[in-house]
Amino acid sequence: MKHVIVITGATGTGKTTVSTYLKTKYQIPRIITHTTRPMRPGEKDGVDYYFETDASFAKNHYLESVTYAGYQYGSSYEGLQRAFEKSDLVSIVLDTKGAETYVRDLKEQAFILFLTVGKSVVLHERLKDRGDQLEMIQSRIKSKEYSRDLTLPEDLKGIATVLQNDDWTKTQERLATIVAKLKTSSL
């Protein structure tokens, strides 16, 4: 069976880092989603996201879409199908609301990986180190979506695999176990 690893959790917990690592280490492609938020330095259109205006965002057909900290984000069936053509095991980075939709629509094909950290204060430091603008960090941290995604939602309890991403070496070990299991069940 084909699987999509849905990587979710609060800003700064390491979702993008994990999806990039899954691609380079295990050749697991990432589904690129759409957003209206401005590009960060170093990001590329069509690689990190499809960057959209409000008008172009509205023209796409989404499997699900959300507003997160004032910007729109959405993922499409076409994107999922394109990724499944390349590989039986793919990943996507979503907020927890998107993760709930994937569980509902894709059932056991969706493997939910909820990332967390021991102390949420480190997230602020990580965003500064990542080079995010201070203004952007502050509005993000004040958003209700950020606070919501710090804890695993009730609906995902017993479904999601929780991974505390404090120590990168330990995270890599956990990911190796998860990928081995999913690759076996994809056969």
Ligand SMILES: Nc1nc2c(ncn2[C@@H]2O[C@H](COP(=O)(O)OP(=O)(O)O)[C@@H](O)[C@H]2O)c(=O)[nH]1
């Ligand atoms: N539901 C949903 N969430 C998305 C989608 N694309 C990105 N996200 C989530 O939107 C949130 C904000 O993403 P981003 O602005 O890149 O900030 P980051 O979390 O700091 O990397 C994160 O939780 C992403 O996982 C999407 O297509 N659907």
Ligand SMILES: Nc1ncnc2c1ncn2[C@@H]1O[C@H](COP(=O)(O)OP(=O)(O)O)[C@@H](O)[C@H]1O
């Ligand atoms: N285990 C870790 N230890 C320390 N820093 C990390 C770890 N995982 C990720 N980071 C760093 O934290 C920052 C935020 O990670 P990122 O993957 O962009 O998070 P997200 O996509 O969840 O917002 C990046 O600068 C990244 O290099």
